Amino acid sequence: MQSFDFIDLILFLGISQGVFLAITIQILKNKNRAANRVLSLILLIASLMLTGRLIYPRHYDSEWFFRIAIFVDTLIFVFGPLLYLYFRRLAFKETPNYRLHFSHFVFAIAMLFYYFWTLSYSHEEFIILGRQGKLNIIFFCIETLGILFNFFYSYRCYQLVQVYRKEERQNLSYSQNLTPFLVSFLVTVTVFVALWLLSYIMVYFLKIYTPIISYNLVWISIPVFIYVVGFYSLKQPDIFRMPLAKKEITKNKERLDRKSIQELNDKLEELMVNEKVYLDHNLTLVNLAKELNTSTNNVSWLLNNIHHNTFYDYVNKYRVQAFVEKIHKGEHHRHTLLALSMDSGFNSKSTFNKAFKMVKNVTPSNYIKQLKVS
CATH class of the missing domain: 1.20.1070 (Rhopdopsin 7-helix transmembrane proteins)
Known part of the structure; x- marks a missing residue:
């Protein structure tokens, strides 16, 4: 043995x-x-x-x-x-x-x-x-x-x-x-x-x-x-x-006519600019489609073909802009960057950092340093 x-x-x-x-x-x-x-x-x-x-x-x-x-x-x-x-x-x-x-x-x-x-x-x-x-x-x-x-x-x-x-x-x-x-x-x-x-x-x-x-x-x-x-x-x-099912989103065929595109785009802008739905940390494509009273396929088609963005990139651009506005107001002197990012709709530090660098091509801390220099 x-x-x-x-x-x-x-x-x-x-x-x-x-x-x-x-x-x-x-x-x-x-x-x-x-x-x-x-x-x-x-x-x-x-x-x-x-x-x-x-x-x-x-x-x-x-x-x-x-x-x-x-x-x-x-x-x-x-x-x-x-x-x-x-x-x-x-x-x-x-x-x-x-x-x-x-x-x-x-x-x-x-x-x-x-x-x-x-x-x-x-x-x-x-x-x-x-x-x-x-x-x-x-x-x-x-x-x-x-x-x-x-x-x-x-x-x-x-x-x-x-x-x-x-x-x-x-x-x-x-x-x-x-x-x-x-x-x-x-x-x-x-x-x-x-x-x-x-x-x-x-x-x-x-x-x-x-x-x-x-x-x-x-x-x-x-x-x-x-x-x-x-x-x-x-x-x-x-x-x-x-x-997992493959979505029927195509760039070669118009899924929506011009009038529908304009109407859907106007509703989307209303939700993002005025109602600020991007502040919801857990915002999903399904949630947004329900707010717009349309299908997820239509929203995806609009974002991919009209705005040339994924849902993730589109929403986080608004969040980054909201964060930048807080920085220009000097709120980073009273609150941490993480707290400001959370107030802007991000749910984690890693997501915030990746999104900010994607939009601004610089890290949040370096962005603030550049503002001080200018």
Whole structure:
């Protein structure tokens, strides 16, 4: 039986943390429950994989543990689709909730057939086949497909992040800070798969076996992944999920006639200049469309084709201008810049700084310094 070492401690902490987070996330009372159910499943799968890695080396001669270890290998073809499902449910609003098609689990089902095939051999017979190298091609194919499969779903998740970024600017006047989390999540997973790939190349092609770049490094990365995901999910606020359906907004075809454009533009100016709806920290495209008594598609078309702005950029230009007016009145001598930005409609310091620099090509503090010089 193998002794308990440092990597086993890391694995044990990852297992306990994964199970704890999977349960705790379900207790959270927010609007992301459909996504959190998938996240809990991902965390439990990661914990199960770690459990197999922790126990199997100590019970290698036990047929019961041996059979479980082979079955757990199926999970490498379940993780990717579930990751994609989590990203999609967390970032986008679809009715009904998006579900994975049967085709996403073809490789997992194939792995189950492989598992049932292994049952036709006794434990001893299977070990002998492995030592004789007769299973090498099977192991090589499974691992190759596993790496390619997970890289493919990492890429699909990356595509979702790109769509989300675009939709966020079209639908929100503020930043939810969801993109940094999605990117961190995706980078962590990609690093995990990249380590797996590196170990795979070294073992199968370079015939190099090292304790530093090895499967142990891959296993250690899973608890890190659990920590990154769990930390955010516990403090994750309710978010406004983006519509995923492609909008019928075109620059080549007039969606509205001239009269409708003028009327809608006049109403929009009334709301922005006189009613100052941009002071609402949580202003969304949906809210604005309701105020204008029109569809979100019409408002988006107007902003994109007449004003040549996204919803995010259009609204924040008014907020920046409101902030600048306060600066010229000298209010920054009595209040902090953050307080003035909040009074101008911004909901966070990061959103304010990015918007101000986009409009003025300078930071707020440097803008004030330039005023003093002039």
